[in-house]
Amino acid sequence: MRSRLPTRSVGAASAAPADPGVDPPRLDESHDPSKARGEAGRRGGPAWNHPPAARPGRAALAVLAATAVLLVAVIAGIAIGPVAVPLGAIADTLAAHLPWHPPVSVPPLDSAIIWQIRLPRVVLGALVGSMLAGGGAAYQGVFRNPLADPYLLGVAAGAGLGATAVIISGGSLALLPVAAFGGGVAAVAITYSLGARAGQHNDDPALHGAAGTASILLAGIAVAALLTAAQTFLQQAHSQTLQSVYAWILGGLSNATWSQAWLLTPYVLVAGLALFAHRRLLDVLRVGETEAGALGVNVPRLRLVVVIAATLGVAAAVSVSGLIGFVGIIVPHIVRLTAGASYRIIVPVSMIGGAAFLILADIAARTVQPDTEVPIGVITAAIGAPFFLFVLRSRRARADAS
């Protein structure tokens, strides 16, 4: 074989760059029809003008579909409730709040229900849902772990401890979101610095001396357990406030106001844009941290930036809504199974879909029982789990059939 090489190589070296008509010898597989198409492409009409996977189109389609669902959810969220509101009144009320609006007259009761009660709740649900689902998608990507949810690094435990501290101390309820936000962010900061320090003893050189994901995840479990223990202790020691602490922990949107929505909006915008901007790099991480590093990605820095963005968004969401579970883990997976496994799809579509999902769950939470609200976390799990299993099953069936 060595004796054969020179003749082959002369052909290859001279032919390939200069004269595309003469082909260097190829592998056996290159004699199949795909080669013929390839040759045609190189000479004349490029074969790559019509790649089979038109990815940008696919992502756009998924975003469009999710947006349509969100729109329906928003309208349903405003229309459905103890008092049914006609669609015309919704349109008129919204129009009346435009800067230069046509003269419209809406019955004041309808207007108040729509603008003061339903709409802030719908908007807040959308903002919270988008952050929980977007944060879950980001955590799943950056830790390459399908079980990751936005509470993985201790946000929920820290926020719960902060909220409990305010409630039992009888402090102003205006402090509650601040304490919850601070507790959540502090918990993740502790997790990250502990995990990163522990990781320096592990000798995986691919990470340039930074922590492996495993040590960060384990630190998250430890920090969450510790903070939850402290929270439970405080909660039990002040049993007179048990009810309100428990209600906050379960989460919900029943106290939604416009001011909460305005408070949350900048966090959602910054975190949402930051996560969206990292969608391609999250795709690079799909081949693992070692290979992503070899492709020129500074993995520890990428991980830190994504975790900071997701944590700010999730902590802000949790601070106004309490600990709504299940959205952050299930929505990204439904998107992955139905729309595609690329983070260019998962990140934006999870944020839009999470918003729609939480609005729909909230409709159920306030309507299934006539006189009281069901905790929204119960609904997200009760709707989400069967739907997720259905998607998983049909997906498996399709995969088996093909």
Next chain:
Amino acid sequence: MIGVDDLRVSFGSTAALDGVSVRVATGEWVALIGPNGAGKTTMLRAIAGMARSAGGIVLDGRPARQLGHRRLARLIAYVPQHPVLPPEMTGLDYVLLGRTPHLGYFAVESGADRRICLELLDRMALADMAGRRLATMSGGEAQRLVLARALAQQAPILLLDEPTSALDLGRRVDALELIDELRRERSLTVLSAIHDLTLAGQFADRLVLLRSGRVAADGEPATVLRDELLSDAFGAGVGVLRTTNGELAVISHRQRQAAR
């Protein structure tokens, strides 16, 4: 060009590389051979900047340690022995990952990037794989796809860790022929670890025999593939045969006679 001078890597107190010096000229193919644990993979990872090391590494005249992640990835394409192949990813998306070092932090691939990758798929006889999921690909297809991703980096240096370990004998020869063609076509500098000594001797310009983190022999295949050198390094009876058309074949001897 790769210049490695007195390279040292240690894991805890054990030295994985203990003063290795090797030069690979531009356009040359050098194969690292040696027993398991001799330091082949460690050496490739150290050169690719993925293992903390001491000693000099010069790539195309530039000291590697002064290069950032991205600059390094534009100079070196590294293919690990077992690349991660996300099953749901399409062939084109996978090759596009190779463009990463050429893209800004928040940038996405341009039409030019897609064109480069589609041409590479075409060159690797993978034109039909652009839209197919990696889960559906054969071992040979996946191996060429990984190579296509490495070439999409447009780096002058290719580091390959056991590029053919997952392939049958026929596909192995195919893959190595392809690497050889691409190397000549693009003047690539190739440093690869190869387990199969016969194939290493057939394809590489030079062999570097590593043993316990040191260079035991460095030279043309005929000078390195010698009975006593190999038996010594591998700790087993190894014989080198010369075929009638001058090729070297390496075989192992059984330590005991087979029971008949």
